Amino acid sequence: MLDITVHKIAQVVLMARELERAEGELRAFIDRLSEEEQASLVAVMWIGRGSFEAEELAEAKRTAYEEATTPCADYLLGTPHLSDHLENGLDALGLSASDDEDELIRGG
Numbered sequence: 001m002l003d004i005t006v007h008k009i010a011q012v013v014l015m016a017r018e019l020e021r022a023e024g025e026l027r028a029f030i031d032r033l034s035e036e037e038q039a040s041l042v043a044v045m046w047i048g049r050g051s052f053e054a055e056e057l058a059e060a061k062r063t064a065y066e067e068a069t070t071p072c073a074d075y076l077l078g079t080p081h082l083s084d085h086l087e088n089g090l091d092a093l094g095l096s097a098s099d100d101e102d103e104l105i106r107g108g
Contacts, residue, residue, distance in 0.1 A: 002044070002093070003036035003061070009044060009086055010100035012076075016083040023077065030073040038072040039064040041086075045079060048089030057093065 015026035030038065043060035046052045052060040068075075076082055090097055 002040045002057070002095075004033065004040040004044075006090065006095050006097050007100045007104075008033070008037065009041065009090060010097035010104060012041065013083040013086050013097055014101055014104055016076075016086070019077070019082075027073040027077065030076060031071070033072070035065065035068075036061075039068070042068075042072065042076065044089035044093070045076065045082065045085045046089070047092050048085035048087065049079075049081075054092040054094075 011029060012026065015022040015029065019026065030041070033041065039061045042064035043052070043057060046060050046064070047054055047057065052063075079085065087097060
């Protein structure tokens with residue numbers, strides 16, 4: 001089970017797509033997440049890029065938590081295709097951020 005809401009992941013996805021304009025905002029958003037939320041966010045990204053399988057979510061979260069040697073925002077912002085990996089990770093977990101993304105785009 002994720003320790004972060006799909007809605008928050010959707011916010012990261014949208015900001016990551018606009019990285020040139022929203023880097024400071026995205027960095028601040030990630031920094032405000034709890035350690036558990038950050039570990040889940042990294043785990044979803046890892047699942048999306050194929051480093052872990054969806055069934056290995058608990059292991060991915062544990063690894064993210066235990067091996068966090070740089071600030072989470074620095075790590076994630078340095079990851080190419082971050083928004084794609086997050087969306088792919090959610091898909092692999094049977095979740096979707098599309099409704100949340102639509103709501104955020106509309107200003108909800």
